[in-house]
Amino acid sequence: MSEIVAMGACTPIGLWAEAAAAAYFSEISGIQLHPRFIDTGGERVSMAFVEAVESTREADRMAELALAAIRDMLTQPDGGGQEADLLLSLPAYRPGFGPEDARALVEKIRGSVESAFSLREVVTGQYDQAGGVMAIATAMNRIANGGRRHCIVVATDSYIGADSLDWIEAHQRLKTVTNPFGLIPGEAAAAMLVGPATSRNRVQVIGGGLRREIADESPGPYLGRALSRALLDATAPLVERETPIRHLFVDLNGEIWRTDSFGNALMRASSRFALGESFNVTANRVGETGAAFGVLAGILAAVGRRTRMLEGRFACICGSATSGGARAAVLLDLGERPT
Structure with a gap:
């Protein structure tokens, strides 16, 4: 850890x-x-x-x-x-x-x-x-x-x-x-x-999932198979605890294929999340940040929790490469609520 x-x-x-x-x-x-x-x-x-x-x-x-x-x-x-x-x-x-x-x-x-x-x-x-x-x-x-x-x-x-x-x-x-x-x-x-990991007061990285989308697996609309597997791999540490994840940072940016892929992936992994009405789309605030997205999302989650701007202990981040098929997700334990 x-x-x-x-x-x-x-x-x-x-x-x-x-x-x-x-x-x-x-x-x-x-x-x-x-x-x-x-x-x-x-x-x-x-x-x-x-x-x-x-x-x-x-x-x-x-x-x-x-x-x-x-x-x-x-x-x-x-x-x-x-x-x-x-x-x-x-x-x-x-x-x-x-x-x-x-x-x-x-x-x-x-x-x-x-x-x-x-x-x-x-x-x-x-x-x-x-x-x-x-x-x-x-x-x-x-x-x-x-x-x-x-x-x-x-x-x-x-x-x-x-x-x-x-x-x-x-x-x-x-x-x-x-x-x-x-x-x-x-x-x-x-x-x-x-x-x-040495301190309970710091954000911990407790899960990760790396997958690759194969073109032949997704005819027509993007089905999000590889992304769903990455999400399930990353969130596996919480399965036995039956703890739903309240925060998901996602790389949606307006492109239809990315929305289709994410929507299908989230349906397959929906049992792991309790997102309510929304999830975190960083592009709505800072535009498309490409290769910087994942690390920036992790920092936003960590600082947000530390400064009590973000409720909920766990946050997941997922991203999909524009080309090449890479799909990735990580799970963060943001720690107990700051006092």
Whole structure:
């Protein structure tokens, strides 16, 4: 079993973790019309962006966001000094983010982390919305199998740039007046230090599920088979306790296939959840955050519980890669209600 030791974030609704969580649970949205970007119909594009970041290239923005999140994490009392593995969640290659950009970004993040940690291994994953969730699950498994090793999980992504916006719109994925089922571009970075469980006062990672969707299994509408299996795997630790999960953070972003897949998966795993009327869709506040989604969701849940903005002891996070079929889920024990 592992726990979240320290965390940091940089988002359109808060430049550090506590500020982002306070804004999120206060239902403050960072989505606005961008002053410069317009779609092919001549309309200004709705997006969520960090105004403090001045870079215009997506890869440069990802780096600035990531370094800000790492600095936030390192300000915490236990946020440095350990020997650790570095697990990165980066976006898959696309216009505005190619192999050279990825290599430069990894080196910048490594350099920032090495000032405070002794790194043993650096692992990079590029699984978009599933990536951050997979990185948290991987950290949990490494700590469980390798003794008292720590893992630093860093996730960053940005769709705020001409290349990414053109690419999204060309594939009819951008939300516009004529395409109401598209996504709203966003950006964020999140960082967390995960270590072996030592304190009941910290959020613990107690379950994980990693699956892959096979195209032949889902003809027509996406049936969500692999995602449902990931959810069932992640929530298995609570089966004997018969404790329903009240919070589910999901990567819905307006795309129909993602909604279909999640809806079908949730029906198969419905016995594990008691969600009431809603679940947490981070894209409604910070836009599509891609590879940063899972780690950011974990931080929102952890800070929300600690500051009594989130009721309920357990939270689940699930994500699906846009391409490649990766599906992932993790289960967090947020601890007893703070006094």
